[in-house]
Amino acid sequence: MDEKKLNIKLKIWRQSGPNTVGSFVDYNVSISPDASFLEMLDELNNSLEKNNQDPIVFESDCREGICGTCGMVINGEPHGPLRKIATCQLHMRNFKDGQTIWVEPFRAKAFPVIKDLAVDRSAFDKIIQVGGYISVNTGGVPDANSIPISKEIASEAFDSAACIGCGACVAACKNGSAMLFVSAKVTQFALLPQGQPERQKRVEAMVAKMDEFGFGSCSNTYACEAECPKGISVVNIAKLNHEYRLAKIKSKNVEV
Amino acid sequence: MGNINSTSKDFKLNSKVPEGPIESKWTNHKFSLKLVNPANKRRYDIIVVGTGLAGASAAATLAELGYNVKSFSFHDSPRRAHSIAAQGGINASKNYPNDGDSTFRLFYDTVKGGDFRSREANVYRLAEVSGNIIDQCVAQGVPFAREYGGLLDNRSFGGAQVSRTFYARGQTGQQLLLGAYSALSRQIHLGKVQMFNRREMLDLITIDGAARGIVVRNLLTGAIERYSGHAVILATGGYSNVFFLSTNAMNSNATAVWRAHKRGAFFANPCYTQIHPTCLPLHGDNQSKLTLMSEGIRNDGRVWVPKKKGDNRPPNQIPEDERDYYLERKYPSFGNLAPRDISSRSAKEVCDEGRGVNGGEAVYLDCFDAIKRLGKKAIEEKYGNLFDMYQTITGENPYEVPMKIYPAPHYTMGGLWVDYNLMSTIPGLFVLGEANFSDHGANRLGASALMQGLADGYFVIPYTIGDYLASHKFTSISTEHDEFKKSEEEIKEFVKKLLSIKGKSTVDEIHKKLGRLMWNKVGMARNEKGLKEVIGEIKTLREEFWKDVNVVGKAEDLNQTLERAGRVADYLELGELMATDALNRNESCGGHFREEYQTDEGEAKRDDENYRYVAAWEFENVGKWNLHKEQLEFEFLHLAQRSYK
Numbered sequence: 001m002d003e004k005k006l007n008i009k010l011k012i013w014r015q016s017g018p019n020t021v022g023s024f025v026d027y028n029v030s031i032s033p034d035a036s037f038l039e040m041l042d043e044l045n046n047s048l049e050k051n052n053q054d055p056i057v058f059e060s061d062c063r064e065g066i067c068g069t070c071g072m073v074i075n076g077e078p079h080g081p082l083r084k085i086a087t088c089q090l091h092m093r094n095f096k097d098g099q100t101i102w103v104e105p106f107r108a109k110a111f112p113v114i115k116d117l118a119v120d121r122s123a124f125d126k127i128i129q130v131g132g133y134i135s136v137n138t139g140g141v142p143d144a145n146s147i148p149i150s151k152e153i154a155s156e157a158f159d160s161a162a163c164i165g166c167g168a169c170v171a172a173c174k175n176g177s178a179m180l181f182v183s184a185k186v187t188q189f190a191l192l193p194q195g196q197p198e199r200q201k202r203v204e205a206m207v208a209k210m211d212e213f214g215f216g217s218c219s220n221t222y223a224c225e226a227e228c229p230k231g232i233s234v235v236n237i238a239k240l241n242h243e244y245r246l247a248k249i250k251s252k253n254v255e256v
Numbered sequence: 257m258g259n260i261n262s263t264s265k266d267f268k269l270n271s272k273v274p275e276g277p278i279e280s281k282w283t284n285h286k287f288s289l290k291l292v293n294p295a296n297k298r299r300y301d302i303i304v305v306g307t308g309l310a311g312a313s314a315a316a317t318l319a320e321l322g323y324n325v326k327s328f329s330f331h332d333s334p335r336r337a338h339s340i341a342a343q344g345g346i347n348a349s350k351n352y353p354n355d356g357d358s359t360f361r362l363f364y365d366t367v368k369g370g371d372f373r374s375r376e377a378n379v380y381r382l383a384e385v386s387g388n389i390i391d392q393c394v395a396q397g398v399p400f401a402r403e404y405g406g407l408l409d410n411r412s413f414g415g416a417q418v419s420r421t422f423y424a425r426g427q428t429g430q431q432l433l434l435g436a437y438s439a440l441s442r443q444i445h446l447g448k449v450q451m452f453n454r455r456e457m458l459d460l461i462t463i464d465g466a467a468r469g470i471v472v473r474n475l476l477t478g479a480i481e482r483y484s485g486h487a488v489i490l491a492t493g494g495y496s497n498v499f500f501l502s503t504n505a506m507n508s509n510a511t512a513v514w515r516a517h518k519r520g521a522f523f524a525n526p527c528y529t530q531i532h533p534t535c536l537p538l539h540g541d542n543q544s545k546l547t548l549m550s551e552g553i554r555n556d557g558r559v560w561v562p563k564k565k566g567d568n569r570p571p572n573q574i575p576e577d578e579r580d581y582y583l584e585r586k587y588p589s590f591g592n593l594a595p596r597d598i599s600s601r602s603a604k605e606v607c608d609e610g611r612g613v614n615g616g617e618a619v620y621l622d623c624f625d626a627i628k629r630l631g632k633k634a635i636e637e638k639y640g641n642l643f644d645m646y647q648t649i650t651g652e653n654p655y656e657v658p659m660k661i662y663p664a665p666h667y668t669m670g671g672l673w674v675d676y677n678l679m680s681t682i683p684g685l686f687v688l689g690e691a692n693f694s695d696h697g698a699n700r701l702g703a704s705a706l707m708q709g710l711a712d713g714y715f716v717i718p719y720t721i722g723d724y725l726a727s728h729k730f731t732s733i734s735t736e737h738d739e740f741k742k743s744e745e746e747i748k749e750f751v752k753k754l755l756s757i758k759g760k761s762t763v764d765e766i767h768k769k770l771g772r773l774m775w776n777k778v779g780m781a782r783n784e785k786g787l788k789e790v791i792g793e794i795k796t797l798r799e800e801f802w803k804d805v806n807v808v809g810k811a812e813d814l815n816q817t818l819e820r821a822g823r824v825a826d827y828l829e830l831g832e833l834m835a836t837d838a839l840n841r842n843e844s845c846g847g848h849f850r851e852e853y854q855t856d857e858g859e860a861k862r863d864d865e866n867y868r869y870v871a872a873w874e875f876e877n878v879g880k881w882n883l884h885k886e887q888l889e890f891e892f893l894h895l896a897q898r899s900y901k
Contacts, residue, residue: 031542032539032540032542034539035539035540035542035543036544036649038544039542039543039544040542042542042544042764043542046762046764046765048808049762049763049806049808049817050762050806052758052806052808053808054808054809055808055809055816055817057814057816060506061331061336061338061505061506061507062338062340062341062505062506063505063506063544063545063547064341064547064548064645065645066341066427066429066430067336067338067340067341067505068335068336069331069332069336082648084644085648089645089648091648091649091651093651114476114814115814120332121332121333122332122333122453124333125333125334125335125441125451125453128437128441129441129442129444129445130445132438132441133396133397133438133439133442134395134396134438135442136395136396136439137317138316138317138320138392138439138714138715138718139388139392139714139715141391141392141394141395142391142395143391144350144387144390144391144393144394144400144408145352145408147394147395148405148406148407149402149406150404150406151402151403151404151406154399154400154401154402155399155402157397157399158399158424158425158431161399161424161431161434162427162430164430165333165335188397188399189397192399194394194395194396194397195397
């Protein structure tokens with residue numbers, strides 16, 4: 001492995017709390033190209049702690065790109081310059097010696113900053129809670145093979161189900177829209193036979209909740225798909241619109 | 257925090273395994289358990305800590321039954337729990353492929369895989385409910401892999417000669433967890449589960465000897481909060497992060513179980529740790545964790561090293577007849593699918609011989625034969641995401657260059673001792689999933705962790721907790737009770753102390769030192785001398801921590817350094833118990849390999865006469881424990897030396 005270290009200039013967003021004013025702070029680091037971006041921040045934090053300074057708050061957990069905990073805007077892009085990875089999978093070898101890197105939290109009206117690079121994404125949970133499930137209790141369900149599903153449909157449903165709930169789609173969107181997130185869940189269940197009984201109710205409830213939180217609308221820039229670490233396609237959004245229209249036609253709820 | 261409950265040195269562990277033939281134990285037991293009538297269920301508050309597969313499935317199911325559930329997670333959302341990172345699959349004895357599987361065979365494979373150090377009745381029950389789990393998950397809309405005819409597909413996994421592993425590409429844990437999370441979300445919406453995110457459990461409250469509540473730290477504000485209930489369920493995962501470098505998530509920790517242990521819950525078999533054979537090797541000092549490649553890849557991958565020591569040619573230039581496919585050579589009938597403990601140890605062996613990649617700590621794994629046989633597309637479909645992940649991390653293309661892998665700490669079979677009802681030695685404290693010790697003996701087979709987590713949560717605890725609640729009279733307890741107040745004061749004192757040391761070492765520096773000690777002396781191979789040394793070294797490091805750690809920041813704030821400091825303080829005690837247990841167990845079994853006890857061929861040599869027991873440790877004081885033994889009876893399976901040859 002190449003032991004030559006990279007010298008990087010960092011401009012990192014520091015904000016001590018939800019209601020305080022934040023600003024960029026400069027740091028210089030010298031780091032192995034094999035280190036991950038978050039390991040670079042770990043090392044920086046370790047040196048800050050050594051000097052009795054508060055470390056930079058950022059969230060991460062699995063560091064394998066699947067839990068959806070990490071997420072920051074790196075040089076203007078959620079999860080950084082590479083496609084189809086989460087921040088934790090970004091490695092320093094993708095940056096040049098001497099480069100300046102700007103690091104900011106995911107920014108959206110519905111994702112208030114908690115501290116430094118950590119934001120509150122609990123709105124996503126609340127959207128799921130109103131309908132992102134199939135209402136079955138434990139027990140009393142049919143044998144798994146009594147519901148045949150074609151390989152293609154199962155695979156398509158999986159593509160939508162792969163969403164990790166990180167919120168990069170919202171951060172990437174100029175309107176702060178959550179359409180990609182919501183559409184992925186709606187599409188997964190609209191495709192599967194198990195999802196049919198609540199198909200209409202689900203889409204209505206989830207869209208209403210999404211609007212309530214102040215997520216913006218979709219204006220087809222496809223930034224969400226471009227930044228999605230799991231490559232969730234905007235086709236899901238088209239399907240969501242279709243599902244929503246179908247639901248509205250049949251809806252007993254009075255349209256406002 | 258060293259209060260001992262009603263237990264003592266002559267306390268007798270009662271596993272409460274029901275009588276009768278193994279096939280009917282669980283059925284009969286379910287009938288004999290007392291029920292809580294539907295109208296009364298809403299009078300009971302149940303605290304569930306952790307929202308992984310075990311915790312989320314338990315919380316959702318108990319809420320469906322009508323109990324009031326309070327669910328706790330230190331994450332920002334229950335969906336982040338580390339079950340989400342499980343890749344390979346989930347076992348179930350459905351026998352869909354018609355290849356000879358049965359409940360009994362899954363039971364047999366699991367007990368044998370665990371090297372005859374698990375409790376027969378628990379394992380049989382696990383196998384018995386395994387099929388229900390798959391039915392449940394499919395009903396929730398989990399998109400499992402399917403055949404062209406629309407039915408579910410299976411693959412094979414280590415330690416089994418049948419295909420019984422259900423999977424959802426390489427993201428099975430994610431899909432199963434999202435299933436359990438969706439069931440949990442539904443109950444939150446219905447108001448039956450109150451969800452408390454960003455709360456870390458720091459103490460268990462016992463009143464009159466029974467678990468009646470928890471005290472948590474609100475990770476956003478630093479406030480200490482108290483919650484009471486009629487029973488407490490811990491589903492807080494394993495303790496692999498004691499090694500610092502492991503495949504566990506950054507925040508996975510042992511604090512909840514450790515604090516419960518200090519309140520009287522016995523800790524069973526702490527030395528049974530699983531080192532997973534197929535992880536990405538270490539790249540440097542600043543590494544924060546190790547990444548796992550699913551063992552599913554061993555279905556189509558072949559593991560090898562050069563035959564000759566010092567053969568540093570690039571892998572593709574090493575001719576076929578100069579490669580040693582050591583697993584195929586040593587274990588012809590299981591080959592690359594030998595169980596995890598055996599595969600890991602074999603990798604260590606060849607690396608110790610100096611035949612690792614460039615003489616270092618790594619071996620090769622490639623799927624080139626399978627690519628030739630099945631085509632690149634088929635392999636891409638099965639393992640595409642794993643290959644992509646490998647390339648992202650290492651910068652090398654696994655379709656062209658053999659991957660480099662090495663074992664890493666991954667799972668802990670040990671955990672809090674529980675009886676057949678999953679209740680710990682503290683009445684009213686139940687422990688599920690990886691946090692308990694019950695089902696995997698000394699080694700867990702691949703794709704069995706997901707099975708156990710969901711079995712415990714969906715199909716075991718909903719029955720057994722009812723019996724506990726129905727057979728106890730409860731007085732109402734307010735969070736103003738003295739035990740709550742005392743605990744809160746102790747926690748505040750503990751936090752204050754951590755913040756006041758202001759030494760020179762950072763929390764991570766001390767954690768890394770501990771991890772290195774554990775890996776070298778309580779890792780893949782252990783011996784008496786090393787264990788005796790390491791116990792002293794851990795004690796010294798613990799003193800260093802309490803004298804020299806520097807925890808920056810404030811108590812009443814989001815303070816990630818403080819969070820880690822509390823966890824490391826616990827690891828420094830737990831690590832000593834792991835070494836103490838490993839030293840006590842003068843035999844080799846599963847993941848516990850004592851160099852003094854091996855067969856002529858270098859395999860683990862058990863001592864059934866003297867060590868056929870569960871070692872359950874009672875906490876007396878920091879660095880001091882009393883050992884209790886639960887003798888393991890094998891009524892239905894014949895004790896045999898494990899052979900995968």
